[in-house]
Amino acid sequence: xxxxxxxxxxxxxxxxxxxxxxxxxxxxxxxxxxxxxxxxxxxxxxxxxxxxxxxxxxxxxxxxxxxxxxxxxxxxxxxxxxxxxxxxxxxxxxxxxxxxxxxxxxxxxxxxxxxxxxxxxxxxxxxxxxxxxxxxxxxxxxxxxxxxxxxxxxxxxxxxxxxxxxxxxxxxxxxxxxxxxxxxxxxxxxxxxxxxxxxxxxxxxxxxxxxxxxxxxxxxxxxxxxxxxxxxxxxxxxxxxxxxxxxxxxxxxxxxxxxxxxxxxxxxxxxxxxxxxxxxxxxxxxxxxxxxxxxxxxxxxxxxxxxxxxxxxxxxxxxxxxxxxxxxxxxxxxxxxxxxxxxxxxxxxxxxxxxxxxxxxxxxxxxxxxxxxxxxxxxxxxxxxxxxxxxxxxxxx
Numbered sequence: 001x002x003x004x005x006x007x008x009x010x011x012x013x014x015x016x017x018x019x020x021x022x023x024x025x026x027x028x029x030x031x032x033x034x035x036x037x038x039x040x041x042x043x044x045x046x047x048x049x050x051x052x053x054x055x056x057x058x059x060x061x062x063x064x065x066x067x068x069x070x071x072x073x074x075x076x077x078x079x080x081x082x083x084x085x086x087x088x089x090x091x092x093x094x095x096x097x098x099x100x101x102x103x104x105x106x107x108x109x110x111x112x113x114x115x116x117x118x119x120x121x122x123x124x125x126x127x128x129x130x131x132x133x134x135x136x137x138x139x140x141x142x143x144x145x146x147x148x149x150x151x152x153x154x155x156x157x158x159x160x161x162x163x164x165x166x167x168x169x170x171x172x173x174x175x176x177x178x179x180x181x182x183x184x185x186x187x188x189x190x191x192x193x194x195x196x197x198x199x200x201x202x203x204x205x206x207x208x209x210x211x212x213x214x215x216x217x218x219x220x221x222x223x224x225x226x227x228x229x230x231x232x233x234x235x236x237x238x239x240x241x242x243x244x245x246x247x248x249x250x251x252x253x254x255x256x257x258x259x260x261x262x263x264x265x266x267x268x269x270x271x272x273x274x275x276x277x278x279x280x281x282x283x284x285x286x287x288x289x290x291x292x293x294x295x296x297x298x299x300x301x302x303x304x305x306x307x308x309x310x311x312x313x314x315x316x317x318x319x320x321x322x323x324x325x326x327x328x329x330x331x332x333x334x335x336x337x338x339x340x341x342x343x344x345x346x347x348x349x350x351x352x353x354x355x356x357x358x359x360x361x362x363x364x365x366x367x368x369x370x371x372x373x374x375x376x377x378x379x380x381x382x383x384x385x386x387x388x389x390x391x392x393x394x395x396x397x
Contacts (some may be wrong), residue, residue, distance in 0.1 A: 009250060009282030013175050015395060016259055017096040017244040018236040019339055020086025023078040024229050024327055028086060032336075035325065036351035039367060042326050043227045045210045052198035058208035061229035061327030062192055073282025074114045076190040077140045079232035080106075084144045084186055087234035095242050099181025103152030103174055104141055107167030107187035109160055109331035110196075111137050117193055144184070152180045159253070160382025161294075161328075163187055164233065164335030165390050169251045171237045181239055187335035188232040197228055203261065205298050206328070213356060216328075218295035218321035219302050219364045220357030226296045229327020231333035239245075241311070242395070245342040249391040250281030251376060257383030263381070266303040273387040274308055274379060281391035286315040288391070289348065289374035290365075292341050294381050295321020296328050301381055306361050317372055320352035320365040334380040338392065341376045345394035348373075 024042030067078030171183035205225025212227030
């Protein structure tokens with residue numbers, strides 16, 4: 001039987017020319033790479049959770065203090081700027097030169113949590129004009145634009161845990177429509193205050209009383225939930241073909257419009273999002289090798305992904321989720337997970353976590369896995385019904 005013709009892509013592929021990261025593993029891409037390939041979870045015991053939790057200590061993949069103090073007074077500001085700086089430097093080393101118009105899009109949900117927490121605890125008393133401006137989401141973006149002397153469009157997008165993919169797809173749209181030649185895409189979530197962790201644990205299966213490899217058994221029967229993580233990730237996206245970290249072939253977004261947290265029966269909009277992402281990338285389902293899943297260890301959302309995998313991508317080699325290793329980094333989660341696939345393109349090895357639970361999906365990868373060189377689908381889901389999916393591949397040699 002003759003193979004079905006490859007669909008025509010709806011938009012242009014763009015190159016991810018460089019990347020930078022601040023995660024629970026530490027400051028920089030090297031720390032992320034070392035942690036993932038050592039199969040060592042980023043979560044560690046942190047104090048300060050009492051009286052919001054029964055125990056003061058909790059397992060969390062928190063971004064430790066660090067960065068350049070001149071970048072700002074908070075972990076959030078320093079992480080955003082450090083990730084952006086690393087991504088630009090990485091892209092330049094790979095041959096990128098800025099085009100006429102360079103934009104910036106920031107995928108974020110809660111923003112500057114630490115400074116707002118301090119502000120509200122003292123009811124704003126004694127706040128200077130400078131301190132108040134540091135609370136504004138525009139200030140750190142202005143500092144990034146000024147550092148690199150770029151003046152293209154700049155904005156933030158919010159799609160909850162799908163924000164990183166929404167930011168990438170916004171960047172691709174800007175490039176496709178001529179709004180920008182290059183876009184610095186950043187996605188950040190530095191929000192794991194004790195209050196936020198308590199509220200999240202009341203609402204979703206967030207687990208702080210054990211290491212994430214014991215609780216987040218993504219796509220396995222005895223999963224308990226996810227460990228909480230933090231991160232800021234940056235990627236330099238360009239229309240120029242380069243030997244970059246990878247290519248974004250296409251993607252799509254949809255919305256359930258059903259419930260603030262629940263996925264509707266059958267998840268029709270999630271499936272539609274995946275189908276449209278493949279169509280936009282110009283791929284037939286059988287061309288996808290792996291699904292870099294959302295996989296947060298919540299049995300309901302895991303089941304949704306697995307059903308879609310079995311229905312729409314029966315020929316895919318396997319599925320994996322790196323949340324057991326990096327934690328669930330909320331609005332930065334999708335961007336961190338994209339980096340895992342970019343690293344697999346570079347190394348030829350997928351940094352999938354080990355299977356430690358019972359009755360995992362038959363195609364669930366078990367630990368470090370030699371990769372077939374072919375496209376990867378990366379879906380993500382977010383509170384409120386946000387769905388997004390992108391298709392990635394290695395840059396041509």
